[in-house]
Amino acid sequence: MKREGPSRPLPTLPAGGLRIVPLGGLGEIGRNMTVFEHDGSLLVVDCGVLFPEEHQPGVDVILPDFTWIRDRLDAVAAIVLTHGHEDHIGGVPYLLRERPDIPLVGSRLTLGLIAAKLQEHRIRPVTIEVAEGGRRSFGPFDCEFVAVNHSIPDGLAVAIRTAAGLVLHTGDFKMDQFPLDKRITDLRSFARLGEEGVDLFLVDSTNADVPGFTTAERELGPAIETVFRTAPRRVIVSSFASHVHRIQQVLDAAQAHGRKVAFVGRSMVRNMRIAADLGYLTIPEGLIVDIKALERMPAQRVALVCTGSQGEPLAALSKMAAGEHMIRVGAGDTVLLASSLIPGNENAVYRVINGLTGLGATVVHKGNAKVHVSGHASAGELVYCYNIVQPSHVLPVHGEARHLRANADLAISTGVTPDRVLVAQDGAVIDLVDGRATITGAVPAANVFVDGQTVGAITESSLDERRALGQEGMITVVALVDVDTRQLAEPLDFLTRGFGHNPGDLDAMTPAVEKALAELTGTTARDPDRQEQAIAGAVSTWIRRTYGHAPVVIPVVIEA
Incomplete structure (x- = not known):
């Protein structure tokens, strides 16, 4: 908290x-x-x-x-x-x-x-x-x-x-x-x-x-070397874009086993360029090539280093797992997740692992090999x-x-x-x-x-609404209200998004809305804002009791 x-x-x-x-x-x-x-x-x-x-x-x-x-x-x-x-x-x-x-x-x-x-x-x-x-x-x-x-x-x-x-x-x-x-x-x-x-x-x-x-970094060398030596086709390594030491190990293994390397992902390309320019990363001459050049090379001579080790939805590896990246992962490819799991990212990471596995790739990660410390x-x-x-x-x-x-x-x-x-x-x-x-x-x-x-504009309340939209859906209730009688002039109109119901079921909430409007007294009874609040409360209560759900309710009052 x-x-x-x-x-x-x-x-x-x-x-x-x-x-x-x-x-x-x-x-x-x-x-x-x-x-x-x-x-x-x-x-x-x-x-x-x-x-x-x-x-x-x-x-x-x-x-x-x-x-x-x-x-x-x-x-x-x-x-x-x-x-x-x-x-x-x-x-x-x-x-x-x-x-x-x-x-x-x-x-x-x-x-x-x-x-x-x-x-x-x-x-x-x-x-x-x-x-x-x-x-x-x-x-x-x-x-x-x-x-x-x-x-x-x-x-x-x-x-x-x-x-x-x-x-x-x-x-x-x-x-x-x-x-x-x-x-x-x-x-x-x-x-x-x-x-x-x-x-x-x-x-x-x-x-x-x-x-x-904590285990020494150098002890990861054999596991990384094994991946590069035994992978039958491409090797795709995902790591933090700032983990210069790990990338150096990957580059050394690629050089030793005759694989050309391309960096994928804006932050990876940027950080590795900075690290190399400042002397923190040693890149053998001719090792790094443009990603498009790899398309013309034998798969067993290719390695890619990309972002997305934490399952970030917009990162390169997540897009590969979803089949939405220019690099198409397939049978025989080996994906190496050379990073730890940050608490809270477990579901996202395993979703990526499952996606890559479903495409036919072999996924090597901390759970089945010593590839991260x-x-x-x-x-x-x-x-x-x-x-x-x-x-x-x-x-x-x-x-x-x-x-x-x-x-x-x-x-x-x-x-x-x-x-x-x-x-x-x-x-x-x-x-x-x-x-x-x-x-x-x-x-x-x-x-x-x-x-x-x-x-700072998004608050915990905003996130509550987003979660409700994602999990429960949304119902817009359009009410045509008579200015003089404060009663419904026409039947309620419903617009739903992501909320499951049978046609006509929602008409049964009309008595609850009519009752809520009737209970308004004094000057508040003619206030459209108060009418919308009353309708929202009545609809939310009725849906919760009827369906056991809590969708976002958007009331719209039109004076007739």
């Missing part, structure tokens, strides 16, 4: 104190955004999106709620981006619409990815490139950047120093000891910061309920970090409620005092004052829905 408004008035932040407000990422996998307030200035760490689930029809993405900072955007010193995944940078264009000159701070690849995204929104950002080991101040916030290993290159943790104390935010991370780019999580810096004294530790919780250590630290790695950092306070972030609770339990098991482990939700206000962090209030943190070019 998202917090729609403050539960109690916020106390004034004491002089010298630090206020931490997570506006997203606590209670969901996505929408990651945390705001820090100190000495009249604000620092934003990440600004991501959450992807909609099936019960949110028509929604493109879900944003954090900017209400709390909207009137103070001039006070935002910078937006620090920990890495280039959509759940951490996808909301940036929408925030910059409200103040385009907020500096964006991030690593080289992260800034490259966000700059391309902002170009589509016709925003020219102010960017500040940083790297691990760097240290830079933004207003009163002294930020040090620490290398962390994740499923995308160039991830950074950020240590934030203020007069109130030292905060360490891990961003998304894991402790792969054999990463493909040889860039490991800098535990020496974590330990050094721990010696300095970390007052508040914000820790990635996504895999906190997974025992042990997580980008997040498991319980053993988190405990390791707690023992190294030994923080005074812990705020689990980036996870659903079960992940946050599991992470909190890990922190307590390593010796962090239970009342200093803060299990919070989006919108919680945490104040760090005189070395003590406490939850002091809450601010609005509702889901903000993006539907096409519309931001």
Whole structure:
């Protein structure tokens, strides 16, 4: 449940104190955004999106709620981006619409990815490139950047120093000891910061309920190689468009087995071009060809890399599964889903798998082969970090409620005092004052829905109506009402869409409508709006009792 408004008035932040407000990422996998307030200035760490689930029809993405900072955007010193995944940078264009000159701070690849995204929104950002080991101040916030290993290159943790104390935010991370780019999580810096004294530790919780250590990326090599070696016809690989490491493994396997590769999907083409241009992706000469060139090549010498690993309806793989893409999947093709299942996407992904299987393809996925590992630290790695950092306070972030609770339990098991482990939700206000962090209030943190070019106009009520339309259908009731008698001048007329009934059945609701009109009294009896409300209520009640359904009812009153 998202917090729609403050539960109690916020106390004034004491002089010298630090206020931490997570506006997203606590209670969901996505929408990651945390705001820090100190000495009249604000620092934003990440600004991501959450992807909609099936019960949110028509929604493109879900944003954090900017209400709390909207009137103070001039006070935002910078937006620090920990890495280039959509759940951490996808909301940036929408925030910059409200103040385009907020500096964006991030690593080289992260800034490259966000700059391309902002170009589509016709925003020219102010960017500040940083790297691990760097240290830079933004207003009163002294930020040090620490290398962390994740499923995308160039991830950074950020240590934030203020007069109130030292905060360490891990961003998304894991402790792969054999990463493909040889860039490991800098535990020496974590330990050094721990010696300095970390007052508040914000820790990635996504895999906190997974025992042990996360599998190394390099262990996927044999499974990917097997697919490329044994596939009798085309290999179609679907992955996150930002997973540069996984794509590198795919390209290496294609090169080794004499297959040419084409990228499919706008975001995949864009991101791989950026990664190659910046030196994060090594592409052997002549390996990549235009998709049209593949049509003239033997199927056993072809590989495609596309988007749609989460079953997104408009992505390339979903269209292939539905037979709506220029690439026609058939018998002998092998489809490799080289990604994990994001919670909430299970039905969409299995629908794609079933569609591809029905077309005759062999589908290789996490459920039947080792073709994906997580980008997040498991319980053993988190405990390791707690023992190294030994923080005074812990705020689990980036996870659903079960992940946050599991992470909190890990922190307590390593010796962090239970009342200093803060299990919070989006919108919680945490104040760090005189070395003590406490939850002091809450601010609005509702889901903000993006539907096409519309931001925030769709509400939960709108989604209720969409769900009702999709599940129950719609009935339009046209009533010709006599102005003087307030009675029906003609029989009701019904227009239905998606509601099953036999011809003539709906005429039986006429007495209920007549009764509702007759019960109107005084001036309201002649008010067409009140008449429509009465008709809608009567029709809805009659249909629910008669059919057991609740379609959307649209009453139309015409005065006769």
